[in-house]
Amino acid sequence: MDNALAMSNHDVAVLILAAGKGTRLKSSLAKVLHHAGGRLLIDHVVRACLPLHAKKIIAVVGHQAEQVSAAVEPLEVETVLQQPQNGTGHAMLVSKRAIGNAKYIIVLPGDAPLIRTETLRALLQKHKTSNAAATILTAVLADPSGYGRILRKSGDTVAAIIEESQLTPDQRELNEINSSIYCFTAAKLWTALARVKPNNKHREIYLTDAISILNSNGETVLAEIAPAPRETLGCNTRADLAGVDRTFREWKRDQLMRDGVTIQLPETVLVDPDVVIGEDTILEPTVQLLGKTKIGARCTIRTGSVLRDATLGDDVLVEPHCVIDSSRLESEVILGPFARLRPESHLLKGAKVGNFVEIKKSTIGEGSKAPHLSYIGDTKVGSKSNIGAGTITCNYDGFAKHPTTIGEGSKAPHLSYIGDTKVGSKSNIGAGTITCNYDGFAKHPTTIGNRVFVGSDTVLVAPVKLGDGAYIAAGSVITENVPPDALGIARGRQSTKPNWAAKKRRELSGNSAHHPKKKPHKKRR
Ligand code: UD1
Numbered sequence: 008m009d010n011a012l013a014m015s016n017h018d019v020a021v022l023i024l025a026a027g028k029g030t031r032l033k034s035s036l037a038k039v040l041h042h043a044g045g046r047l048l049i050d051h052v053v054r055a056c057l058p059l060h061a062k063k064i065i066a067v068v069g070h071q072a073e074q075v076s077a078a079v080e081p082l083e084v085e086t087v088l089q090q091p092q093n094g095t096g097h098a099m100l101v102s103k104r105a106i107g108n109a110k111y112i113i114v115l116p117g118d119a120p121l122i123r124t125e126t127l128r129a130l131l132q133k134h135k136t137s138n139a140a141a142t143i144l145t146a147v148l149a150d151p152s153g154y155g156r157i158l159r160k161s162g163d164t165v166a167a168i169i170e171e172s173q174l175t176p177d178q179r180e181l182n183e184i185n186s187s188i189y190c191f192t193a194a195k196l197w198t199a200l201a202r203v204k205p206n207n208k209h210r211e212i213y214l215t216d217a218i219s220i221l222n223s224n225g226e227t228v229l230a231e232i233a234p235a236p237r238e239t240l241g242c243n244t245r246a247d248l249a250g251v252d253r254t255f256r257e258w259k260r261d262q263l264m265r266d267g268v269t270i271q272l273p274e275t276v277l278v279d280p281d282v283v284i285g286e287d288t289i290l291e292p293t294v295q296l297l298g299k300t301k302i303g304a305r306c307t308i309r310t311g312s313v314l315r316d317a318t319l320g321d322d323v324l325v326e327p328h329c330v331i332d333s334s335r336l337e338s339e340v341i342l343g344p345f346a347r348l349r350p351e352s353h354l355l356k357g358a359k360v361g362n363f364v365e366i367k368k369s370t371i372g373e374g375s376k377a378p379h380l381s382y383i384g385d386t387k388v389g390s391k392s393n394i395g396a397g398t399i400t401c402n403y404d405g406f407a408k409h410p411t412t413i414g415e416g417s418k419a420p421h422l423s424y425i426g427d428t429k430v431g432s433k434s435n436i437g438a439g440t441i442t443c444n445y446d447g448f449a450k451h452p453t454t455i456g457n458r459v460f461v462g463s464d465t466v467l468v469a470p471v472k473l474g475d476g477a478y479i480a481a482g483s484v485i486t487e488n489v490p491p492d493a494l495g496i497a498r499g500r501q502s503t504k505p506n507w508a509a510k511k512r513r514e515l516s517g518n519s520a521h522h523p524k525k526k527p528h529k530k531r532r
């Protein structure tokens with residue numbers, strides 16, 4: 008479409024009918040507030056209209072008017088309240104003042120989200136160039152039940168729209184349906200609508216009745232058959248919603264594949280509309296990419312992983328069954344399998360977070376690793392550090408959250424618990440080290456300096472400080488500060504008794520004759 012025509016729509020008002028309840032969905036939520044393809048139904052309709060650059064877009068709201076208004080107002084849609092909802096024709100009349108002096112009106116139902124901008128453009132163009140009073144978007148359906156039917160006059164022109172409840176037995180054969188998407192010449196519509204009477208069992212004013220009135224006024228009504236019937240489909244039932252959702256998901260995946268993304272078993276992969284993915288990234292089956300997730304090039308997202316509002320650099324590998332929420336992974340990060348990143352986690356370049364690790368609001372430095380079974384919360388880990396299996400940062404004392412800092416190149420390789428602690432750089436926290444920070448009354452801090460070596464199975468009873476370069480003997484229970492470069496050892500001294508074991512064995516074998524023989528167990532019956 009050339010710019011000139013796109014620009015010329017300042018004489019058009021778009022009216023979206025969204026006041027109805029949607030009884031057949033059996034829901035406490037107004038119909039247009041249901042989701043399909045990762046957006047609200049009405050959101051899709053508004054987005055299809057925006058590129059038309061009409062003078063204004065108006066939504067008629069009624070059921071849950073506040074929520075529907077809140078959904079569309081960010082898209083610069085004006086709202087009109089229709090209370091009570093006395094039919095589609097009544098909805099038009101209520102909007103008359105808001106429509107103002109627009110020459111043309113495009114009408115759409117808020118529940119037909121698959122409509123495309125190009126189809127609306129074609130409808131509008133046909134209308135403008137034909138001098139018709141109304142142009143109806145129609146579709147030919149194998150099963151037209153539930154829809155109003157188009158009664159053609161001759162060739163292109165329409166005599167009337169007959170609502171389902173008013174069809175004569177002969178008219179039941181008609182399979183061209185009214186999509187409820189129309190283009191009207193405003194002045195002619197207002198004249199006709201003024202004469203519509205609520206002649207139906209619901210006592211409503213039907214917009215569809217204006218069509219036969221236009222005809223009897225000698226006006227022309229045209230019908231334009233939609234290029235794809237599904238564009239006109241409404242969402243009256245949960246099954247309709249699921250069908251529409253499937254179509255949107257398919258469109259999104261097709262777009263991604265055209266843009267160079269590999270998707271295995273595409274029908275199992277669910278991607279929200281705003282997700283962006285770089286070339287040569289691979290999505291394995293059953294992956295879900297939600298919200299504003301952004302993925303770089305050459306990443307692999309393996310099966311079962313769910314990413315919401317995640318940002319991934321290039322060459323990231325997400326192993327199976329990871330959950331990432333509102334977090335950032337820089338290039339070359341490896342995550343999982345079975346890792347969970349809670350909001351505000353940041354994994355710097357080349358970091359590796361492995362099996363059954365949970366991270367919350369923490370930064371893992373460049374090339375650092377937390378490969379197994381850890382919980383890291385409110386923590387800042389420097390670069391090239393190693394957080395061993397089973398390490399737990401205990402950040403909550405029942406009253407407040409407290410931070411942990413682990414210096415660059417430091418290691419805590421196995422089965423540790425680090426709470427309220429500051430670890431300097433290039434230190435080594437041995438297997439099974441526990442910082443004992445709670446005395447039943449209050450939490451106390453532990454400070455571990457630079458280049459400290461803490462032997463395995465050490466208990467550091469806080470408050471306690473280990474100076475730079477200190478050395479703690481394995482199995483110590485450290486209750487006092489250890490100065491820089493000192494050895495801290497706090498355990499019972501070993502005593503070794505030569506030949507003790509051999510002597511004991513001899514004793515025992517010499518006495519064995521006097522041992523009474525055990526009776527065999529009787530089986531219970
Ligand atoms: C309507 C058409 C029917 C068409 C079908 C297509 C009429 C009388 N019938 O029937 O010819 O085949 O759509 O889906 O128009 N609405 C309001 N205010 C109201 C009533 C409805 O805003 O007082 C809105 C609804 O929220 C909905 C749209 O208008 O978005 C259509 O109303 P709905 O009740 O779904 O009409 P249908 O019975 O589907």
Ligand code: MG
Pocket residue numbers: 116118241243
């Ligand atoms: Mg409907």
